[in-house]
Amino acid sequence: MIEVHAFATPNSVKVLIALEEMGVPYELKPVNVRKGEQKTEAFLALNPNGKVPVLVDEGFVLTESAAILVYLAEKTGRLLPKSGNSRARVFEQLFFHASGLSPAFGNAGFFKRSSPQPQPIAEARFTTEAERILGLLDAKLATQFFIAGEEFTIADIVHFGWMWRLQFPGLSLDGRPNLSRWFETVAARPTVQQAVARVEAIVPAA
Numbered sequence: 001m002i003e004v005h006a007f008a009t010p011n012s013v014k015v016l017i018a019l020e021e022m023g024v025p026y027e028l029k030p031v032n033v034r035k036g037e038q039k040t041e042a043f044l045a046l047n048p049n050g051k052v053p054v055l056v057d058e059g060f061v062l063t064e065s066a067a068i069l070v071y072l073a074e075k076t077g078r079l080l081p082k083s084g085n086s087r088a089r090v091f092e093q094l095f096f097h098a099s100g101l102s103p104a105f106g107n108a109g110f111f112k113r114s115s116p117q118p119q120p121i122a123e124a125r126f127t128t129e130a131e132r133i134l135g136l137l138d139a140k141l142a143t144q145f146f147i148a149g150e151e152f153t154i155a156d157i158v159h160f161g162w163m164w165r166l167q168f169p170g171l172s173l174d175g176r177p178n179l180s181r182w183f184e185t186v187a188a189r190p191t192v193q194q195a196v197a198r199v200e201a202i203v204p205a206a
Helices: 010-022 041-046 065-076 084-114 120-140 154-163 177-187 190-201
Strands: 002-006 026-030 054-057 060-063
Touching: 002 010, 010 026, 010 065, 010 084, 010 154, 010 190, 041 054, 054 065, 060 065, 065 084, 065 154, 084 120, 084 154, 120 177, 154 177, 177 190
Parallel strands: 002 026
Antiparallel strands: 002 054, 054 060
C-alpha cells in the first residue's frame, strides 16, 4: 500500500486529495512539522530536504507535491490528459504554481506571521504579488470552469492546497466571484472533503 508522510499543510493535502479522487488506498503517516519531526534522522532518510509530503510506493520514494501528483496521475490514468494542448495546459499550471503562486503565498504568510522581526517591505511585496495572482486566476476562471479547462485535473488540486489555507498569508477571495465559485465547487467534492478531514485529524489537539 502507498504510504504518505504528511501533515495538515497546503502541499500535503494535495496528495491526499489526488489519492481520494483516484480511489487509491493509502496509509497516512503523520509528520508533525510544528514539532520539527521533518528534521529527524528517520524522515531525512526519506527526504534529505526535510519537507512534507513524501510518497512511498513499494520502495519508490518521491518528494515534491507536484511531482507526486503527476506520478499518481500517470500511474492511474486519471486527472491528466494523455496528450495534446489540454495536457500542456495542466503542466502550465503546475509550473505556474511552483514558480509563482506557492512562493508568493508562502512568503506573504511568513513575513506576516513568522518573521522574527517585522519586514514591512517584504510583506507588502509578497502580499501584492499574491493578490495579483488571485486576480489572474479569477480572470482565467471567467471563461472556463476549472483551472486548466473544462475538466477537473491535478491542476485544480495543486492550486486548491493554498486556497484551502488562505488565512496563513492573510488573503481573501472577496471580490473574486469566479475564483470563489471554483473554490466552492472543488471544496464540495466528497473526495476533497474526505482528504481534508483525514489530514486535519492528524493535528494534535492544542
